[in-house]
Amino acid sequence: MSLSPTGALRQSGNLFAMALDVIRTVPRRPFQAREFIQQAWFVASVTILPTALVSIPFGAVIALQIGSLTRQLGAQSFSGAASVLAVLREASPIVTALLIAGAGGTAICADLGARKIREEIDAMQVLGIDPIHRLVVPRVLASMVVAVLLNGLVSVVGVAGGYFFNVVLQNGTPGAYLASFTTLAQLSDLWAAEIKALVFGAIAAIVASYKGLTAKGGPKGVGDAVNQSVVITFMLLFVTNFVMTAVYFQVVPQRG
């Protein structure tokens, strides 16, 4: 990355321009179904296991924190309600974001970056094929679909992990835990989390593709691109998460 003051501005401008290009190219026929399925399978295969493994301790930590907090406040009957709310609303979109950027995005960025420095992308353009249409759009859509599914996975595994830790390890009452499930959380929380995951998937794939397609300077350039893509994606995802959460609370009336 250049150190000139306009460098960062130009980078963000180019990134945004590519995001618009991607949106404009999505409806273009023929849809690259084969590439989409391959990529969806690929992104899923690199993210599912780490996601499940991360979401168990994540759910456990939330359960432990809330378990001790509710005991101190004397509100043990609400521990189930609080931990479901925490997992569903925040933990699962964040875990999804981390994994989709950390595992899916890096894989996409490294793949496209390697193709770029081997001049494969140039060759493709010269053969009259738009890499945005042929490569980037299927990856962005695949990443979005997988992010939505991952979010569901994280929610289930996180809630199950929370239940296990609260009930088995902290001697909570199973009945109270389950009964309070829906006292605070509501269906719109799940929808909001899924929409977040959808947006995170798109952002992670677009940033990764942008960084991959602009990689230069040999193998080291690909490494740099992957590194930058993770950092940029994390920053963007956390900011987006904050904004979307703030909007959600304004738009959807809360229970209780």
Place this chain on the structure above:
Amino acid sequence: MGVEICVEGLTKSFGHQVVWQDVSLTLPAGEVSVMLGPSGTGKSVFLKTLVGLLKPDRGSVTIAGRDITRLREHELYEVRKLFGVLFQDGALFGSMNLYDNIAFPLREHTRKSESEIRRIVLEKMDLVGLLGAERKLPGEISGGMRKRAGLARALVLDPEIILFDEPDSGLDPVRVAYLNQLIVDLNAQIDATFLIVTHDIASARQVPDNIGLLFRRELVVFGPREKLLTSDEPVVRQFLNGRMEGPIGMAEEKDAAQVEQELARLGDVDRKARHAGNDMTPRLLPGPGITRPPRWEAIARREAELHRKEAADA
């Protein structure tokens, strides 16, 4: 029939560094041209500008009546179908085997049936001598094979213009000779416009109709092969003879006094060599199995005459 490429006042810079400026030339339709230049004079950049992968700062590139520097992205993709480009390392898609690589443009751009695609792909693979290697991945074959596979892929859509980015880099002299013969044979067979970017002098002396030389951020000369091989321009003579004496230095250019001194010392030897007729390397002609179109018939006649005269002189 090939297409003429008309380049006018082309200038390209990266930041403050000018790569070359005010390059104007016309690549005649159906002819073979070579662009020479010391390493790092932006030959590859020139090639990428011709296909619209890089945007020049100024100037125009007119192909089939359209200025590709001003085209919109989707129009550019249409014009690019006229091109076949051989990249330095072949630029094959690493995830596909050779057959799928070469079939790729056909599958993307045409509605041909698989059996028809198979026929065309095998024909092109035969042309570059790669039959039997269809199932190999690009990572499993040598650099020379990758280049030939890249060439087969570039040929598969029957392009009007074929650009070669250093076809001879990283190949042994024998393979270079075969590749040069292949290029000449192809030109006789498909009649497209060829541009070869290289710094291999031997190929530049044997293969082309026209030679251009990029040096010191500009196009020094561009003209017919005969004219350049007998040129008195110090840069041209230095480069075509691969000597240290002359304006081209190791790092950049040399200062004028030193160049003058070197050239004076060289003068006598040079004149003698030229008198002996060492300048005109015989031109490479299409192989015996190839039916020559009228253009190549004329070239062959001219060559035969030239060398008869030379033999008589000696």
